[in-house]
Amino acid sequence: MKFTPEAQEYLDRYFYAIKNELPAGQREDITAELQSNLMDTIEEQYPNAAEIDNTLIKEILLKNGSPRSVAATYHGPRYLIGPKLYPLFSQVLRIVMTVLGSILIVVYLISTFMNPLPASSIFGSVFEFIGGLWQALLTSAAMITLVFAIIERKLDDKVGELDAEPWKPDDLPEITYPQKVRLWEPILGIVGGLIYISILIYLMNVGELVAWVNGERIVAGTINEGFKALLPYAIILSGLEMANHTVIISQRMISAFSRWFKIALEILNAALLGFAINAIPLFTLIWDNFPAASQTDFITLEPMIHKTFKGFLIFIICLNIASIIKRLVTEVNQKPGYKYEY
Numbered sequence: 001m002k003f004t005p006e007a008q009e010y011l012d013r014y015f016y017a018i019k020n021e022l023p024a025g026q027r028e029d030i031t032a033e034l035q036s037n038l039m040d041t042i043e044e045q046y047p048n049a050a051e052i053d054n055t056l057i058k059e060i061l062l063k064n065g066s067p068r069s070v071a072a073t074y075h076g077p078r079y080l081i082g083p084k085l086y087p088l089f090s091q092v093l094r095i096v097m098t099v100l101g102s103i104l105i106v107v108y109l110i111s112t113f114m115n116p117l118p119a120s121s122i123f124g125s126v127f128e129f130i131g132g133l134w135q136a137l138l139t140s141a142a143m144i145t146l147v148f149a150i151i152e153r154k155l156d157d158k159v160g161e162l163d164a165e166p167w168k169p170d171d172l173p174e175i176t177y178p179q180k181v182r183l184w185e186p187i188l189g190i191v192g193g194l195i196y197i198s199i200l201i202y203l204m205n206v207g208e209l210v211a212w213v214n215g216e217r218i219v220a221g222t223i224n225e226g227f228k229a230l231l232p233y234a235i236i237l238s239g240l241e242m243a244n245h246t247v248i249i250s251q252r253m254i255s256a257f258s259r260w261f262k263i264a265l266e267i268l269n270a271a272l273l274g275f276a277i278n279a280i281p282l283f284t285l286i287w288d289n290f291p292a293a294s295q296t297d298f299i300t301l302e303p304m305i306h307k308t309f310k311g312f313l314i315f316i317i318c319l320n321i322a323s324i325i326k327r328l329v330t331e332v333n334q335k336p337g338y339k340y341e342y
Contacts, residue, residue, distance in 0.1 A: 002050070007057035013172040014061050020173075021071035030074055038064060058169045066167035081148045088257065089148045091250060093141060095243040100140055103239055104133050107201050183252075186245035193242040197235055204231040209283055221286050226279030233272055241265055256331075263327050270320040277313050281306045 003011065019031045042052065042060060049056070064070065081089050108129050203223055211220035244261050248254050276282065285302055 003052045003057065004054060006054040007052050010054070010057050010061065010169055010172065013175055014067060014169070016175045017067035017172050018071050021068055022074060026074070034070065061169045062167070067172070069167075081145070081152050088247075088255075089144070091247055092148075092243065093144050095246050096140055096144060096240070097137055099239045099243050099246075101133065101137060103197065103201075103235060104136060107205070107235075183249070186248045189245040190242050190249075193238050193245070197238050197242075200231050200235050200238070204228060204235075209285075219286055221283045223283045224279070224281060227276065227282035230272060230276055230279065237265060237268055237272065259327065259331060263324060263331070266320050266324050266327070270317050270324070273313050273317045273320070277310060277317075280310050280313075282309070 015031055015035055018034060019027050022030050038060075041064075045060075046052070046056070052060075207223050207228065208219050209221040209223070211218055240261075244258055244265070248258050285305075
């Protein structure tokens with residue numbers, strides 16, 4: 001059976017739209033089956049047609065049904081979180097649970113190492129930690145489930161609105177092809193995130209700034225309470241960023257969810273930096289620990305150090321805002337179905 005170029009384009013767009021509605025793990029097989037069935041139907045109904053043109057293919061596709069209704073026959077019954085979102089939900093849940101649990105365990109171990117407990121208190125401390133860990137994991141799992149359940153309901157409402165409207169082949173989405181991106185970027189992000197979290201955990205539990213003067217290690221200062229209160233939030237945001245990188249690597253693509261999640265994290269990071277600026281000075285320098293010959297010079301520089309640090313944080317916020325605006329503009333102008341793949 002021969003198709004005109006315009007008819008073939010409609011056919012390709014039709015199956016492209018169906019494919020995007022199918023569960024990720026079955027898309028290729030189901031799409032191939034649907035294509036084969038439709039080709040058999042066309043040959044049976046139009047055995048004498050020398051060529052399928054633009055007008056005829058539109059009639060055929062209208063009879064066959066909208067992409068969403070065709071794909072819906074391959075979905076199971078409705079769930080709290082449906083088949084389309086469940087793979088992503090399961091993946092995000094596993095990653096967040098692993099990252100959050102690992103961070104809490106590392107924090108507990110470092111805290112116990114830095115502040116040893118009496119032997120009589122060890123078991124009580126361990127049981128208390130396990131209870132807190134279990135509660136934190138359950139709370140996180142409940143919040144993630146709630147978010148995905150709300151998304152599922154919103155998707156169902158949107159589908160209902162779209163299904164109520166008459167479907168036309170001219171409404172089929174344009175086929176978009178993935179843009180290649182570099183795999184090392186999310187890997188580097190995970191490695192950097194681990195280093196960053198390790199530093200934050202050290203500061204949160206030890207609270208000391210160290211320096212080496214004439215080859216000797218000295219305590220140069222301590223972080224202030226206002227800064228210390230912000231560190232757990234910075235750890236959580238960094239953990240979520242690492243989880244997003246892990247999802248990208250496992251899916252081998254940057255989905256719309258990952259891109260919007262990245263925008264949300266950048267907004268939260270900018271807000272956290274704003275609170276950090278408000279908490280300046282973030283640390284107090286201990287000049288008595290420095291050699292007497294250099295104390296006068298360093299004390300004179302202290303106000304300048306805090307101002308420079310404040311200017312650096314403002315610069316980072318400006319970069320964040322520029323990145324947020326750029327990403328938002330890109331997403332708003334993006335064609336439906338656009339994605340980046342490795």
